[in-house]
Amino acid sequence: MRSYKQFCAIAKALDVIGDRWNLLIVRELLLQQPCRYTDLHKGLPGIATNLLAERLRDLEREGVVSREEAPPPIATAVFRLTPRGQELKAILLELGRWGAPLMTEPDEQDARRGHWLAVPISLLVSDRTPDQPPVAIELRTGEDVITVETGDGKVHPRLGAAEKPDLVLTGPPQLLVGVLTGQLNLTTARAGGLQTQGNAKVLRRFRPEPAELPGGAEPLDE
Amino acid sequence: MRSYKQFCAIAKALDVIGDRWNLLIVRELLLQQPCRYTDLHKGLPGIATNLLAERLRDLEREGVVSREEAPPPIATAVFRLTPRGQELKAILLELGRWGAPLMTEPDEQDARRGHWLAVPISLLVSDRTPDQPPVAIELRTGEDVITVETGDGKVHPRLGAAEKPDLVLTGPPQLLVGVLTGQLNLTTARAGGLQTQGNAKVLRRFRPEPAELPGGAEPLDE
DNA sequence: CAGCATCCGCTTTGATACTG
DNA sequence: CAGTATCAAAGCGGATGCTG
Numbered sequence: 001m002r003s004y005k006q007f008c009a010i011a012k013a014l015d016v017i018g019d020r021w022n023l024l025i026v027r028e029l030l031l032q033q034p035c036r037y038t039d040l041h042k043g044l045p046g047i048a049t050n051l052l053a054e055r056l057r058d059l060e061r062e063g064v065v066s067r068e069e070a071p072p073p074i075a076t077a078v079f080r081l082t083p084r085g086q087e088l089k090a091i092l093l094e095l096g097r098w099g100a101p102l103m104t105e106p107d108e109q110d111a112r113r114g115h116w117l118a119v120p121i122s123l124l125v126s127d128r129t130p131d132q133p134p135v136a137i138e139l140r141t142g143e144d145v146i147t148v149e150t151g152d153g154k155v156h157p158r159l160g161a162a163e164k165p166d167l168v169l170t171g172p173p174q175l176l177v178g179v180l181t182g183q184l185n186l187t188t189a190r191a192g193g194l195q196t197q198g199n200a201k202v203l204r205r206f207r208p209e210p211a212e213l214p215g216g217a218e219p220l221d222e
Numbered sequence: 223m224r225s226y227k228q229f230c231a232i233a234k235a236l237d238v239i240g241d242r243w244n245l246l247i248v249r250e251l252l253l254q255q256p257c258r259y260t261d262l263h264k265g266l267p268g269i270a271t272n273l274l275a276e277r278l279r280d281l282e283r284e285g286v287v288s289r290e291e292a293p294p295p296i297a298t299a300v301f302r303l304t305p306r307g308q309e310l311k312a313i314l315l316e317l318g319r320w321g322a323p324l325m326t327e328p329d330e331q332d333a334r335r336g337h338w339l340a341v342p343i344s345l346l347v348s349d350r351t352p353d354q355p356p357v358a359i360e361l362r363t364g365e366d367v368i369t370v371e372t373g374d375g376k377v378h379p380r381l382g383a384a385e386k387p388d389l390v391l392t393g394p395p396q397l398l399v400g401v402l403t404g405q406l407n408l409t410t411a412r413a414g415g416l417q418t419q420g421n422a423k424v425l426r427r428f429r430p431e432p433a434e435l436p437g438g439a440e441p442l443d444e
Numbered sequence: 445c446a447g448c449a450t451c452c453g454c455t456t457t458g459a460t461a462c463t464g
Numbered sequence: 465c466a467g468t469a470t471c472a473a474a475g476c477g478g479a480t481g482c483t484g
Contacts, residue, residue, distance in 0.1 A: 004246065005331050005332050007332040009321035010317045013317045013321025020456085037466050046227060048458045052467090094313040095231075095313055097312075099231035099235025102235065106229055107227070110228060119232060174229075224474085242475085258447095
């Protein structure tokens with residue numbers, strides 16, 4: 001936790017959550033809290049185990065993360081975000097929005113986790129016809145299963161299987177995202193290894209979100 | 223530029239702007255671009271000069287910053303944000319919003335720069351009576367001068383002196399912010415070293431922004 | 445002086461091994 | 465499972481030197 005020692009709100013924020021891995025730990029907790037230590041470690045490939053332990057102590061001391069000793073039956077602790085930690089969601093969403101265009105060229109070296117898809121999906125896609133009855137799509141990639149539901153104009157991803165999915169898509173992450181955003185048509189995606197099960201027409205419900213923000217030229221207004 | 227090697231939008235964003243100092247370099251450019259190397263160095267107390275040079279190269283390569291060789295008269299280069307870099311503004315604003323509550327206890331060790339105040343001011347304060355004629359307040363702290371103008375419901379801070387300020391406030395940063403947000407009354411602030419010049423009644427124009435966000439409990443929706 | 449590059453001592457990181 | 469211990473390598477901050 002090295003401080004920038006600058007009397008500036010942005011610098012103070014970075015003093016707390018700017019260290020390497022910190023924001024990704026928050027990402028994991030946002031996506032699947034409450035979390036055991038091992039769950040976090042699985043969701044953060046590449047982190048050294050001692051670093052994860054140290055970061056969790058730091059974030060706990062700063063009031064971002066809370067550690068609860070689980071009740072007697074289980075001999076383990078679970079981690080959650082405090083309300084203060086929850087407020088980091090806006091930052092994470094903006095980071096995800098800014099980083100989404102960098103996902104075009106999937107590096108073979110990159111680690112993949114299905115639940116990470118929840119970030120771009122809710123940002124990149126919306127419901128084209130909110131009046132129609134709700135729709136559920138199940139995405140399977142590797143061992144991860146996530147469900148995408150829509151019906152109110154927005155798209156809600158969550159971890160876990162759907163009860164009665166209208167459609168099940170199985171395949172590598174970038175194919176799933178490509179099909180949802182409409183950048184890839186089904187024929188191409190199937191040729192690339194996508195498997196579908198159910199009513200593929202429900203994909204028409206999804207519409208890509210406008211990608212670009214205005215990005216005003218004026219320095220720091222609004 | 224060490225990569226997390228995770229196929230995730232947030233991780234990809236952090237691969238580019240997550241390294242130490244990077245976001246503060248973007249802050250400086252947002253606040254006062256175009257910028258010479260030396261201007262950046264002044265606005266980033268604590269950075270090693272070689273690191274600043276290296277980071278600027280990195281950010282240029284990533285398409286966030288552009289370097290322009292100035293026309294013949296001046297023998298220096300100026301740095302700007304590219305449009306892609308401008309889009310980081312949303313992230314910086316969210317960071318500033320989250321970090322603002324950490325500014326309560328000013329550390330004597332902290333470096334201060336007047337223009338950093340522009341961040342919390344536009345986030346924390348709004349115009350109480352937009353119908354009234356516009357108002358300009360000049361803030362002086364150390365060697366920095368910033369002007370705060372309002373008149374349309376929002377508050378617009380910018381660097382430099384005001385033409386016809388209704389009020390000039392001189393003093394340490396936390397007093398200036400305290401008076402603007404209404405957390406400090408004038409009598410207390412004057413006792414703490416604030417100097418005022420002009421019509422102090424215009425301070426009634428400012429109203430603190432609602433501080434808290436809802437911070438929903440659901441993981442990553444909206 | 446502006447705009448770096450080099451060197452040096454220190455800290456942080458990441459990989460691995462080990463423990464209750 | 466949930467960490468701690470160890471260690472080589474990389475990164476960082478500070479000082480200094482070089483070039484126009």
